[in-house]
Amino acid sequence: MKQFIRIASGQGFWGDLQIAPIDQVRKGHIDYMMLDYLAEVTMSIMQKQKLKDPKLGYAKDLIPLFDEILPDIVKKGIKVITNGGGVNPLACRDAIFAVAKKHNIKNLKIGVVYGDDILPEIDALAKKNIHLDNMETGEKLSSVRQHVISANVYFGAQPIVEVLKQGAQIVITGRTTDTGLTLAPMMYEFNWQWDDWNKIAAGTVAGHILECGGQASGGNYTGDWKSVPDLANIGFPIAEAYPDGKFIITKHDNTGGLVSSSTVKEQLLYEIGNPKNYITPDCVADFTTIHLKDVAANRVEVSGIKGTSATDSYKVSMAYFDGYTAFSTLTYAWPDALAKAKRADEILRTRLLKLGLMFDEIRTEFLGYDSCFGPLSQHPELLNEVVMRVGVRGKDKNAMERFSREIAPLILTGPPSVTGFAAGRPKPSEVIAYWPALIPKSAVTPKVEVESL
Amino acid sequence: MKIRLLQIAHARSGDKGDTGNVGVIARKEEYYPLLTKYLTEERVKKHFNGICLGKVERFELPNIGALNFLLHNSLGGGGTKSLKNDAQGKTLSSVMLRMEIEIEEAIKF
Numbered sequence: 001m002k003q004f005i006r007i008a009s010g011q012g013f014w015g016d017l018q019i020a021p022i023d024q025v026r027k028g029h030i031d032y033m034m035l036d037y038l039a040e041v042t043m044s045i046m047q048k049q050k051l052k053d054p055k056l057g058y059a060k061d062l063i064p065l066f067d068e069i070l071p072d073i074v075k076k077g078i079k080v081i082t083n084g085g086g087v088n089p090l091a092c093r094d095a096i097f098a099v100a101k102k103h104n105i106k107n108l109k110i111g112v113v114y115g116d117d118i119l120p121e122i123d124a125l126a127k128k129n130i131h132l133d134n135m136e137t138g139e140k141l142s143s144v145r146q147h148v149i150s151a152n153v154y155f156g157a158q159p160i161v162e163v164l165k166q167g168a169q170i171v172i173t174g175r176t177t178d179t180g181l182t183l184a185p186m187m188y189e190f191n192w193q194w195d196d197w198n199k200i201a202a203g204t205v206a207g208h209i210l211e212c213g214g215q216a217s218g219g220n221y222t223g224d225w226k227s228v229p230d231l232a233n234i235g236f237p238i239a240e241a242y243p244d245g246k247f248i249i250t251k252h253d254n255t256g257g258l259v260s261s262s263t264v265k266e267q268l269l270y271e272i273g274n275p276k277n278y279i280t281p282d283c284v285a286d287f288t289t290i291h292l293k294d295v296a297a298n299r300v301e302v303s304g305i306k307g308t309s310a311t312d313s314y315k316v317s318m319a320y321f322d323g324y325t326a327f328s329t330l331t332y333a334w335p336d337a338l339a340k341a342k343r344a345d346e347i348l349r350t351r352l353l354k355l356g357l358m359f360d361e362i363r364t365e366f367l368g369y370d371s372c373f374g375p376l377s378q379h380p381e382l383l384n385e386v387v388m389r390v391g392v393r394g395k396d397k398n399a400m401e402r403f404s405r406e407i408a409p410l411i412l413t414g415p416p417s418v419t420g421f422a423a424g425r426p427k428p429s430e431v432i433a434y435w436p437a438l439i440p441k442s443a444v445t446p447k448v449e450v451e452s453l
Numbered sequence: 454m455k456i457r458l459l460q461i462a463h464a465r466s467g468d469k470g471d472t473g474n475v476g477v478i479a480r481k482e483e484y485y486p487l488l489t490k491y492l493t494e495e496r497v498k499k500h501f502n503g504i505c506l507g508k509v510e511r512f513e514l515p516n517i518g519a520l521n522f523l524l525h526n527s528l529g530g531g532g533t534k535s536l537k538n539d540a541q542g543k544t545l546s547s548v549m550l551r552m553e554i555e556i557e558e559a560i561k562f
Contacts, residue, residue, distance in 0.1 A: 221463075270467050271469060372538070431534050434533075
């Protein structure tokens with residue numbers, strides 16, 4: 001057994017810093033790299049891409065990334081685990097095999113985890129009394145059933161461990177929890193048991209710290225953002241994990257950013273609910289047992305983590321079509337910038353009303369004044385400029401398009417000193433709403449497959 | 454004395470659907486009791502009046518000197534449905550840290 005393993009975070013979301021995973025592979029030693037690509041509604045975007053082209057439906061960024069790093073990871077024996085397979089992990093694997101061929105790489109083993117897509121089975125499940133009602137609001141799925149465009153079960157670390165055991169160097173999954181991507185290599189390397197809840201919880205907490213990339217190593221840090229060195233060359237976090245469940249959060253030397261107990265604390269609190277019950281498919285972790293210690297510069301020791309048994313459900317992430325939104329902005333300048341923008345908003349609303357357009361909501365915010373602080377905003381003595389941002393939402397796409405034709409006229413028929421309409425008429429976009437549900441673990445089985453080139 | 458929360462704490466915020474979460478962390482260990490004492494659910498609900506339209510829940514993490522707040526019904530419907538510029542509650546941390554609190558204790562900064 002290895003004395004410790006180093007698991008690097010390479011990507012915190014689809015569209016994250018492109019150089020980060022390349023730096024992780026080249027700027028120091030790592031054993032594993034995890035790449036998280038899936039936010040709550042990402043699967044539905046990928047589903048749409050797959051409908052247009054059956055060979056798509058995964059994080060396309062992975063292909064140029066592997067084109068860059070594949071020779072390095074093969075040479076160094078680094079294993080890469082990603083949920084960027086999206087709704088088409090098998091096509092993603094084939095695209096990576098094509099990259100390997102181009103580089104003349106032989107004997108590359110890629111493991112795929114799928115079976116998370118339950119969209120075709122929703123009605124069959126309902127017949128078995130599994131109704132996938134909204135776990136947050138309690139609403140019945142039947143109220144949106146006909147608009148559902150994706151439904152994916154969040155699998156945990158288990159199927160990833162399975163393909164690692166079968167020798168995969170690259171693991172491509174569909175909907176897997178972000179934390180499972182980091183926990184899996186620990187389970188596999190240290191031979192942890194699936195009822196060793198404290199260790200599973202430790203790996204899960206490590207996963208939570210890594211899953212947002214640079215947000216644990218100095219990015220988006222409110223503690224003392226000015227003191228964070230060289231964010232231009234930020235090093236993404238690395239978990240140096242030990243067999244007893246202890247781990248150290250660090251980053252490569254000669255990179256920018258900052259790893260301290262304060263930056264780690266901020267990430268620990270990111271998007272959590274009750275800290276005593278951090279629920280994943282693998283365990284329930286207790287965040288009130290986490291002990292942090294700054295042991296050296298850019299090295300934080302994390303220990304003491306307790307966990308309890310996993311629940312008997314998987315979470316399901318569903319997305320459904322829920323109408324349209326459109327947004328537009330105009331910029332008003334001193335004097336009376338805010339008063340002008342407010343008057344323009346009144347004029348616009350009067351005109352929309354006169355046109356008889358129906359919207360579920362119209363919302364106006366004044367960027368530079370109240371979009372973050374809302375009613376808490378304090379009126380500034382002097383505002384150089386303010387951006388009026390109007391958003392509309394509704395079911396009628398024509399009303400959205402009509403709205404978009406009412407913005408530019410405000411420039412010559414409304415308050416003066418206005419600019420910033422270079423982008424032209426706004427296009428309506430579809431609202432893809434999120435529907436979280438639970439499903440008994442017994443109702444779904446992950447599928448795994450390992451292929452060699 | 455009157456202090457601003459920013460002086461004794463830092464914070465990070467994010468979203469889960471229409472609920473915003475704000476983690477508030479004491480800048481020094483000795484500030485944590487001030488957070489638990491003054492940053493009550495009622496006080497936070499009052500501060501976010503007009504932003505948080507639902508209830509406020511508070512959870513304690515004494516191990517890292519932090520509190521986690523859930524601000525229900527705060528993001529204009531959340532996700533892609535929200536018309537807010539900050540649909541994901543990323544700046545709720547700033548709104549929280551601007552809070553002014555009258556404290557009985559004396560602190561030297």
